[in-house]
Every structure is written in structure tokens, then in C-alpha cells.
Amino acid sequence: MTRRRYAxxxxxxxxxxxxxxxxxxxxxxxxMSSALDGLDSMEQVAPGxxxxxxxxxxxxxxxxxRNDAVVRQRLIRNMRFLEPETSLEDEALYRQALDLGLDRxxxxxxxxxxxxxRRVLVSETPIVKPGxxxxxxxxxxxxxxxxxxxxxRLEQIHFDEAEAAAQALAQIRRGEGDGRxxxxxxxxxxxxxxxxxxxxxxxxxxxxxxxRAFALEPGRWTGPVPTSYGHSLVWVHERxxxxxxxxxxxxxxxxxxxxxxxEAEALEAALERLRVRAGWPAAP
Amino acid sequence: MFSKYWIRNxxxxxxxxxxxxxxxxxxxxxxxxxxxxxxxHYDALRNPFFGDLHVHTRYSLDASTQGTRTTPREASSFARxxxxxxxxxxxxxxxxxxxxxxxxxxxxxxxxxxELFGETYLCTTPGAEGYDSLICAxxxxxxxxxxxxxxxxxxxxxxxxxHRFCGDEGGxxxxxxxxxxxxxxxxxxxxxxxxxxxxxxxxxVAYEWTGGPTNMHRNVVFRNAVVPALPTSAVExxxxxxxxxxxxxxxxxxxxxxxxxxxPHNSNLxxxxxxxxxxxxxxPLRSEDARKRIRNEPLVEIMQHKGASxxxxxxxxxxxxxxxxxLDYDTFFARFVGILREEPxxxxxxRPILGxxxxxxxxxxxxxxxxxxxxxxxTHLGTPGLVMEDNYxxxxxxxxxxxxxxxxxxLDPIEYNPGGLAVAWSEENSRDxxxxxxxxxxxxGTSGPRMRVRFFGGWxxxxxxxxxxxxxxxxxxxxxxxxxxxxxxxEGGAPVFAVSALRDPGTxxxxxxxxxxxxxxxxxxxxxxxxxxxxxxxxxxDSDATVDLDSCRVSGEGAxxxxxxxxxxxxxxxxxxxxxxxxxxxxxxxxxxxxxxxAGSDCADPGSVTTGFEPCCAPDTRRSVQERAWTSPxxxxx
Numbered sequence: 001m002t003r004r005r006y007a008x009x010x011x012x013x014x015x016x017x018x019x020x021x022x023x024x025x026x027x028x029x030x031x032m033s034s035a036l037d038g039l040d041s042m043e044q045v046a047p048g049x050x051x052x053x054x055x056x057x058x059x060x061x062x063x064x065x066r067n068d069a070v071v072r073q074r075l076i077r078n079m080r081f082l083e084p085e086t087s088l089e090d091e092a093l094y095r096q097a098l099d100l101g102l103d104r105x106x107x108x109x110x111x112x113x114x115x116x117x118r119r120v121l122v123s124e125t126p127i128v129k130p131g132x133x134x135x136x137x138x139x140x141x142x143x144x145x146x147x148x149x150x151x152x153r154l155e156q157i158h159f160d161e162a163e164a165a166a167q168a169l170a171q172i173r174r175g176e177g178d179g180r181x182x183x184x185x186x187x188x189x190x191x192x193x194x195x196x197x198x199x200x201x202x203x204x205x206x207x208x209x210x211x212r213a214f215a216l217e218p219g220r221w222t223g224p225v226p227t228s229y230g231h232s233l234v235w236v237h238e239r240x241x242x243x244x245x246x247x248x249x250x251x252x253x254x255x256x257x258x259x260x261x262x263e264a265e266a267l268e269a270a271l272e273r274l275r276v277r278a279g280w281p282a283a284p
Numbered sequence: 285m286f287s288k289y290w291i292r293n294x295x296x297x298x299x300x301x302x303x304x305x306x307x308x309x310x311x312x313x314x315x316x317x318x319x320x321x322x323x324x325h326y327d328a329l330r331n332p333f334f335g336d337l338h339v340h341t342r343y344s345l346d347a348s349t350q351g352t353r354t355t356p357r358e359a360s361s362f363a364r365x366x367x368x369x370x371x372x373x374x375x376x377x378x379x380x381x382x383x384x385x386x387x388x389x390x391x392x393x394x395x396x397x398x399e400l401f402g403e404t405y406l407c408t409t410p411g412a413e414g415y416d417s418l419i420c421a422x423x424x425x426x427x428x429x430x431x432x433x434x435x436x437x438x439x440x441x442x443x444x445x446x447h448r449f450c451g452d453e454g455g456x457x458x459x460x461x462x463x464x465x466x467x468x469x470x471x472x473x474x475x476x477x478x479x480x481x482x483x484x485x486x487x488x489v490a491y492e493w494t495g496g497p498t499n500m501h502r503n504v505v506f507r508n509a510v511v512p513a514l515p516t517s518a519v520e521x522x523x524x525x526x527x528x529x530x531x532x533x534x535x536x537x538x539x540x541x542x543x544x545x546x547x548p549h550n551s552n553l554x555x556x557x558x559x560x561x562x563x564x565x566x567x568p569l570r571s572e573d574a575r576k577r578i579r580n581e582p583l584v585e586i587m588q589h590k591g592a593s594x595x596x597x598x599x600x601x602x603x604x605x606x607x608x609x610x611l612d613y614d615t616f617f618a619r620f621v622g623i624l625r626e627e628p629x630x631x632x633x634x635r636p637i638l639g640x641x642x643x644x645x646x647x648x649x650x651x652x653x654x655x656x657x658x659x660x661x662x663t664h665l666g667t668p669g670l671v672m673e674d675n676y677x678x679x680x681x682x683x684x685x686x687x688x689x690x691x692x693x694x695l696d697p698i699e700y701n702p703g704g705l706a707v708a709w710s711e712e713n714s715r716d717x718x719x720x721x722x723x724x725x726x727x728x729g730t731s732g733p734r735m736r737v738r739f740f741g742g743w744x745x746x747x748x749x750x751x752x753x754x755x756x757x758x759x760x761x762x763x764x765x766x767x768x769x770x771x772x773x774x775e776g777g778a779p780v781f782a783v784s785a786l787r788d789p790g791t792x793x794x795x796x797x798x799x800x801x802x803x804x805x806x807x808x809x810x811x812x813x814x815x816x817x818x819x820x821x822x823x824x825x826d827s828d829a830t831v832d833l834d835s836c837r838v839s840g841e842g843a844x845x846x847x848x849x850x851x852x853x854x855x856x857x858x859x860x861x862x863x864x865x866x867x868x869x870x871x872x873x874x875x876x877x878x879x880x881x882x883a884g885s886d887c888a889d890p891g892s893v894t895t896g897f898e899p900c901c902a903p904d905t906r907r908s909v910q911e912r913a914w915t916s917p918x919x920x921x922x
């Protein structure tokens with residue numbers, strides 16, 4: 001057999017395999033099995049695929065298929081598969097593919113166009129980079145998500161037993177010693193803690209302690225307060241309430257979330273306009 | 285015809301599945317490379333920060349094949365405490381399960397497989413060239429099958445190549461496409477890193493290098509936002525030596541401000557070759573090789589979802605506590621192919637490797653395996669720090685493809701576990717401070733709980749250190765912390781070690797477990813060979829503490845805190861030695877016991893054990909665990 005005959009057999013073999021692959025791999029539920037000739041049979045498009053169909057049609061209407069590098073590469077590749085011996089240059093093959101309407105028959109082209117159309121719609125809705133005022137407003141509106149928790153700076157003396165802690169406190173209250181000389185029982189935790197949130201405090205002395213520490217009266221020894229390791233006498237030096245952050249403290253996070261929301265809104269609004277035009281408005 | 289070698293290579297796919305000076309007041313003890321103000325919680329005496337440096341999201345093929353949709357941004361939100369929807373997904377895109385941490389993490393790194401950023405992106409991005417290739421179609425339709433095909437080509441062989449759909453010229457198309465997920469991972473890390481001085485969360489930019497043929501995987505973690513344009517994958521760098529060269533040329537040397545380290549993991553599944561004492565040419569290590577190795581890899585992940593790598597009862601017979609979340613196979617492929625099952629070899633485990641490091645140190649004057657310790661999860665749900673034994677949803681989608689319902693029964697193989705946490709002793713929760721802790725190995729790993737563990741070594745630490753109020757100050761002033769080297773020995777005497785552990789303070793309604801005991805593990809070199817011994821130094825190994833396996837209620841004696849000072853009784857000044865501490869909680873229910881009980885599986889009544897829950901009653905199933913922490917070692921060099 002000549003080489004050409006081999007090629008023909010290979011072509012048939014590959015074609016058969018691809019057909020089987022298409023039938024088995026890509027059938028039933030796969031997005032790649034959607035009707036390629038759907039342009040004239042709108043009612044046959046499954047509701048879940050209508051948005052995609054709308055996007056695809058809009059892309060074709062705008063001629064996105066005519067200026068897309070991926071589409072172009074794809075079509076040239078398809079043409080070379082169909083005509084392996086061709087001597088035509090890429091540009092000629094591309095034009096030939098368009099003339100043949102191959103851009104409307106190819107699943108990859110379709111999905112490329114759908115995705116590109118999504119991005120085009122998002123980019124067409126002017127999402128002006130938000131100014132500081134806008135981000136600030138968003139931050140205020142979404143306050144809870146960005147709130148910076150209350151903090152407390154305190155000093156604690158650990159006792160293994162509550163009774164011993166209570167006795168020591170009574171001693172201090174009676175004026176027998178000022179507490180600062182009090183040693184308590186050893187525990188490898190700092191006596192003076194830095195300014196901490198409830199979560200950070202819970203990580204050091206336990207959730208029960210953290211839950212109570214913010215209600216203790218500052219400026220005097222109080223307690224004993226139960227910890228995960230015993231009981232502590234506590235001197236609260238300073239408390240700061242929960243606060244809303246300055247924008248600069250959370251700008252990137254605010255900007256990221258703001259942008260993600262705006263893009264989703266922009267896409268939905270643009271899609272809805274297209275749906276109405278196509279006579280497929282979203283279900284109320 | 286099919287030798288083990290070829291079977292291993294064929295299935296190699298599985299590789300994927302699968303000395304401190306106290307700072308003076310006002311100065312930082314670490315270099316600040318970022319423009320940030322000091323954190324409000326800054327403490328010169330340091331605090332343990334808890335994190336997870338091994339997290340997979342939708343950009344990891346072996347996560348997305350199981351229905352994981354978590355983005356890097358969502359993984360960070362989850363680590364900060366937000367709830368996250370996880371598979372299975374309803375037809376309307378609504379998740380049927382939710383996961384949430386009981387308390388946030390302090391830091392995390394998303395470490396998706398660098399090899400597959402491009403490929404996964406191409407296969408799931410409609411319109412990407414290659415989307416309709418056979419392998420991509422297979423991936424979308426039969427992801428588990430595609431996993432073996434794709435990883436067999438990309439991650440599982442000694443000489444991986446890109447798929448043809450990646451294009452010519454070394455797969456430039458896939459490398460370019462990888463800029464998508466890689467960029468998104470960087471953006472997500474930047475957004476989650478508030479500059480506010482509260483310093484609640486620190487995200488690191490990272491990825492996983494997934495080298496083969498057995499598990500040679502490393503997580504590559506960057507110090508700050510200065511990172512190479514593309515990750516180095518096992519396609520470009522096929523060996524760990526090439527990875528280290530690449531990190532040197534593309535980061536440390538080639539990119540001003542870039543600093544990076546690599547963290548090996550799952551040496552338990554490396555077939556004994558994760559820590560070979562051979563260089564890139566297969567020759568015995570030279571001192572420069574040892575130095576290169578340790579410059580790149582100062583840490584090892586000692587425990588995670590797919591088992592613990594500390595030690596094995598097969599090679600440390602005297603230490604029955606090595607029987608903890610251990611796998612009875614030594615490579616990932618052997619899990620699927622019985623004839624590949626072999627007894628785990630010593631060189632799969634950290635303890636023998638610390639000993640090998642001493643042997644090499646004596647020979648070369650440089651220790652190639654000077655490894656600090658941490659642990660992580662290796663979650664494939666994008667759920668960093670999800671380590672609770674109770675209410676554990678698995679770390680994958682139970683191996684079930686996208687969109688399918690979860691199978692009945694256990695949602696993770698019975699021998700897997702929820703993984704552990706990485707802990708860094710740091711002045712504050714910022715990248716620079718934590719990274720400095722990684723570099724000096726002042727780290728430890730836990731099997732999940734958040735116990736607070738201090739470990740100091742020195743020559744003249746006071747015997748009564750635990751009774752005073754200055755344990756930490758004295759520890760730093762007169763000794764070295766975990767990860768350090770004992771200073772040169774003074775005349776006479778043996779080294780002294782001070783260990784203190786506070787139990788996990790727990791969360792509301794979920795108190796931490798009580799402590800059972802403290803141990804020091806010593807590894808030393810005698811007549812050219814590494815020896816090991818384990819010492820109980822505090823607590824009560826024979827306590828009556830127990831757990832009721834039906835109710836999971838715990839009872840018996842235990843400690844809220846343990847502290848002791850221990851002097852090595854067998855110290856020989858001429859012998860190199862390394863010491864690390866191990867902290868054990870009282871027994872508690874293993875995750876599988878919680879799940880099996882919930883399902884009503886009563887092993888005394890076979891009829892109660894429903895489909896999928898059979899492993900609950902297998903004879904070798906461990907029903908309780910002793911949660912634990914392992915500190916980084918302290919080294920003695922004669």
C-alpha cells in the first residue's frame with residue numbers, strides 16, 4: 001500500500017475513534033454535546049444552557065469569531081486536519097474555514113466565544129476603579145465582615161487552685177501586699193500579656209477566660225478567673241472596643257470583594273438585556 | 285514482564301493523590317522585608333502561631349476531580365474562620381455540606397500542584413486550546429481515570445513530559461496558562477493579608493512541586509510577595525536537586541527580594557528515597573551538597589492526612605508510640621497494588637533520618653538532614669486546618685467525581701486521618717516573623733490540637749526552672765530553643781533540656797485533651813551508626829486515663845500542664861546527638877470511631893454495620909489515638 005493509502009486508513013480509523021469518543025465520552029449532559037446547529041432552534045435549548053446559547057449568539061453577532069487568536073488557530077488546525085496535503089498558507093486556510101462556516105461547527109470555538117463574550121460583557125459595563133470614597137462606603141456597608149475585634153491588655157497571676165487565688169486577692173484587698181510582688185504558681189505563660197483580641201486571649205488562657213476578661217474592671221486586681229490551666233487574678237490595663245478599620249488597613253481585601261461583586265452584577269445585568277432581546281428573560 | 289519498577293512508574297500517578305539573642309526592646313529580631321507596622325500582639329518572648337502549609341484547592345487536579353470548587357481566596361477565608369460549602373454540589377450549584385473551623389488559623393499557604401496549573405486550567409476553561417482534547421474530555425467525564433493518565437504522564441515518572449496538548453517547545457502553552465491560577469493564588473494571598481496591626485492572618489504564597497517516581501513531593505513556600513513569574517514544576521525540574529537549583533537561580537539569585545524554602549512531605553510514602561545520602565549525580569554527598577540541601581530544606585512535614593512520618597514500629601520496635609497514624613505501605617502506589625506492598629524502610633521516617641544526618645555530619649562537617657518539624661493537613665477540600673477528629677468530613681470528595689452523590693460509608697480511607705498543624709514560635713503574626721521562625725526551625729508540629737510546647741537545651745539550665753516564673757526568659761538566655769544547636773560544651777557535664785507543655789485550651793464546648801506525658805527522643809551516633817532512645821520525663825505513662833469507644837467520653841487522670849528539666853544520663857561528649865520532645869495527650873476517639881459510632885456500627889452486631897462502614901470493624905483498625913506534638917530538635921556536635 002502506498003503511504004497515501006495508509007493515511008486514508010489512518011484517517012478513517014481516527015475518524016471512527018473520534019466518533020466513538022464523541023458518542024461515549026461526550027454524550028448526555030456534557031456541555032460539548034449541545035446542538036451545534038441551534039441557531040435556528042431556540043426552543044430546543046435546555047433552560048440551563050440558554051445563557052450560554054445567548055452568549056454564543058451575541059459573540060457571533062458581534063463577529064468575535066473573526067478576530068480571535070484561539071479561534072483562528074483552532075480553525076487552521078481543523079483545516080489542516082481535513083486537508084493534510086494542503087499547500088495553502090495559514091491566512092488562506094483561515095478564510096476558507098470561515099467561508100465554510102467551520103467556526104459555527106466547532107465546540108472549542110463555541111466555548112471560547114462564550115467565555116470571551118462573558119469577559120466582553122463584564123468589560124463593557126464600566127466598572128470604574130473605585131475611588132477611596134466608594135471603597136469607604138462599601139466598607140461601612142459591609143462593616144461586620146471587616147470589623148476589627150475589641151482588644152484588651154492585661155496582666156495575670158496564675159494559681160493552680162481557686163482557693164489560693166481567692167486568698168491572695170483577699171490579702172491584696174486587705175492591703176497586705178500590692179499584688180505586683182505576688183508570685184502565684186508557676187506557669188510558662190507571660191504574666192504581662194500584649195494587647196490581644198478575644199481569640200488571641202482564648203489561645204493563651206482558654207475560651208472561658210477570654211469570654212470574661214473583657215468585662216473585668218480595669219485598674220485593679222480582680223478574679224479569680226478560671227483559665228484552661230487553673231485560675232488567674234487579673235489586672236486589666238487597657239481595653240479598646242471593637243472598631244471599624246480604616247480603609248487602608250483592609251483596602252486590598254475590600255477591593256477584591258468589591259470587584260468580585262461588581263463583576264457578577266455587571267454580567268447578570270448584561271445577560272438580562274440579552275435575554276429580553278432573545279425573548280428568554282430569566283424566570284421571575 | 286511487568287517488573288515492580290514498571291508498575292511503580294505506571295502508577296506513579298499516585299504521587300499526586302494522592303541560637304537566639306533576645307531582642308532588645310524596640311528592635312525586631314527578624315528582618316522586615318515588607319512595609320508593615322509592628323503587630324499589636326508583638327511579644328519579644330514569642331508566641332506559638334498555628335497554621336497549615338499544605339492546602340489544595342480547585343487548581344489541583346486531584347482535588348477538582350473530587351468535586352472541590354474552593355478557590356484560593358475561599359481557602360483563605362475559611363482559614364480566617366468563614367464557613368465554606370463543600371461537595372457534593374446540587375444541580376443548582378448549591379453545596380450539600382458545609383465546613384467551618386471552630387477557631388481560625390493564624391497562617392496558611394495554598395499549595396496547589398504546580399505541574400497541573402496549566403493542564404487543569406486548559407481542561408476546565410472552555411475555549412482554552414486543548415479543552416476538547418481526548419485527555420481533557422476524559423478528565424471532565426471520568427476524572428479518576430484521567431487522573432492516572434494525566435499524572436502518569438506528568439507527575440509520576442522520573443522523566444515527566446507534558447501532554448501533547450501543551451504544545452511544543454517544552455509545553456510553553458501550558459506554562460503560560462499556568463499564569464492564570466498562579467496569579468490568582470498570589471492575588472488571593474495579597475487580599476487576605478491585611479496590613480492592620482491586629483495581624484489576624486498571614487497567607488503565604490506557595491505551591492507544591494510534585495516530583496516522582498515515588499513521593500518526593502515538596503511544598504515551596506515564599507517569604508513574601510516577591511515570587512517568580514511561574515512556579516517550578518516537576519516538568520522543568522525533574523529532581524529535588526534541580527528544584528533547589530531552580531529556587532536558587534529563579535528566586536534567591538535571580539529575583540531581588542525573593543526568599544524561599546521547600547518542605548518535603550510524606551516521606552512515609554517515598555519508598556525510602558526522600559532523604560537519600562546521594563547527590564544529583566548519584567554519588568555520595570559532598571559537604572557542598574549537604575549545605576545546598578539544608579539551605580533549601582530546613583523543615584520537614586512530619587504528619588498529615590496520609591499518615592505520620594516520625595517513625596515506624598517496623599524500624600523503632602522499642603517505641604510502641606510509633607504506631608500512630610502509620611500506613612502499612614511505603615509508597616502511594618502500593619496502596620492500590622498489593623504486590624508492591626513492602627515493610628516501611630527506616631529511611632522513610634524522620635527519626636532515622638535525623639540519625640543519618642548525624643552520620644553525614646561526622647563525615648562531611650555539614651548535616652544534610654538538619655530538619656525542623658512541622659505538620660499540616662494536605663486537605664484536598666481547600667479547608668486549611670480542618671483537623672477535628674469529631675465531625676471530620678474527609679479531606680477529599682471521597683474520591684467521587686464532580687457532581688455525584690457521596691458514597692455511603694466512610695468519606696476517607698480508613699487509614700487516613702485529619703492531618704496536623706504547623707506551629708511557629710514567633711514575635712508576631714506576619715510573614716517576615718513567621719518565615720524567620722521557619723528558617724531557624726523554631727517550630728513544632730501537632731496532630732491537630734493546639735498545645736503550647738516549649739523546648740530549651742543548654743549546659744546550665746537551672747534544675748528548678750519549672751518552679752520559677754522566668755522559664756522562658758531563662759530558657760532563651762541560658763539555652764537555645766527548639767531548632768537550635770547546643771553551644772560548645774563547657775568543661776564536664778551533660779546537656780540539660782527543659783520541656784514545658786500547656787494543653788490545648790480548646791474552644792467553647794470542646795475543651796482540649798489533658799496531657800499524659802512528656803518525652804525526649806534522643807538519636808546519637810555510636811561506632812558510626814545511629815542509635816535511638818525514648819525517655820519518659822514527665823507525666824504518667826501508666827495513668828488510668830481512657831476513652832469509652834462507644835460514647836467517646838474521656839476519663840481518668842491527666843495534666844493541664846507539664847514541665848520538667850531533664851539531663852541526658854547517657855551523654856558521651858564524643859558522640860554527635862540530636863534531641864527532640866514529644867508531648868502526648870490522653871487517649872481519645874479517632875475520627876473513624878466518631879463516624880462509625882454515628883452510623884450505629886456495632887462490631888459485636890455485624891448486622892448493624894452497613895455498606896461502606898466495614899472498615900470500622902476491621903481487626904487492624906485503630907479506634908483511639910493519642911494526639912501529640914513533636915518539637916524541632918536541638919543538636920549537639922562534638
